[in-house]
Amino acid sequence: LIPLLPHLDHRNRGMRTRLGCLSHKSDSYNDFTAILPDKPNRALKRLSTEEATRWADSFDVLLSHKYGLAAFRAFLKTEFSEENLEFWLACEDFKKTRSAAKLASKAQRIFEEFIDVQAPREVNIDFQTRELTRRNVQEPSLSCFDQAQGKVHSLMEKDSYPRFLRSKIYTDLLSQTQRRLS
Numbered sequence: 800l801i802p803l804l805p806h807l808d809h810r811n812r813g814m815r816t817r818l819g820c821l822s823h824k825s826d827s828y829n830d831f832t833a834i835l836p837d838k839p840n841r842a843l844k845r846l847s848t849e850e851a852t853r854w855a856d857s858f859d860v861l862l863s864h865k866y867g868l869a870a871f872r873a874f875l876k877t878e879f880s881e882e883n884l885e886f887w888l889a890c891e892d893f894k895k896t897r898s899a900a901k902l903a904s905k906a907q908r909i910f911e912e913f914i915d916v917q918a919p920r921e922v923n924i925d926f927q928t929r930e931l932t933r934r935n936v937q938e939p940s941l942s943c944f945d946q947a948q949g950k951v952h953s954l955m956e957k958d959s960y961p962r963f964l965r966s967k968i969y970t971d972l973l974s975q976t977q978r979r980l981s
Contacts, residue, residue, distance in 0.1 A: 848976040855964050858956040862887075870972060874963045882920035883951050883959070886913040890948040894941050906939035914947060924950050 846866050854861040854870075861867040868884075875881040889909050896902050913922050914932050924932075928947050935943035963969055 846972075846976055848973065851969075851973050851976050854969070858952075858960045861960070861963075870968055871960075871963055874966050874968045875959060877966075877968070878959065878962075880959060882913065882922055883955050885920060886922045887948055887951055887955070889913065890944045893944060896941065902939050902941075906936045906943055909944065910936045914944075922947070922951050923954065 850864065850866070854864065854867045861871055872881060872884055875884050886909070889912075893905055893909060896905055910918075910932065912918055913920055914924070914929060914936075915921070916929070924947050928950055932944060932947045
């Protein structure tokens with residue numbers, strides 16, 4: 800059966816990997832420190848309580864801070880929804896593309912990875928947005944993912960972000976920065 804359906808094999812492997820991770824996913828402060836862009840101890844010494852507290856001011860403040868982004872990514876991994884953030888980041892990177900030659904190949908890669916039905920890291924968007932994006936990618940411009948990116952941003956802001964602010968990852972991080980001051 801698997802040789803006849805090679806496209807399913809990729810998804811099955813991904814599912815096996817995700818299921819295998821269930822036993823050690825924990826929504827903890829340590830999960831966050833493992834993916835920090837710098838060495839964890841040095842990074843946390845640089846992170847102030849005020850900076851971490853500001854992440855609760857707005858979703859965009861969180862996304863604009865490298866440690867906030869890392870903490871949010873760690874949280875999304877515990878919910879198995881990191882594809883939303885990865886798509887949003889891919890779109891941000893795509894908008895910086897200056898080469899017309901690279902635009903089409905990058906657009907196609909993003910579409911195949913995140914937007915296409917049964918994409919390996921498919922994001923949850925409605926049919927109309929998916930179809931509009933499919934048409935936009937046929938003649939790509941820097942704004943061809945804007946609607947899909949906006950929907951994913953809104954989904955994360957309204958759904959994942961409030962849960963992040965209540966998560967053990969965030970509350971442990973705040974406690975850790977406050978302890979450092981005492």
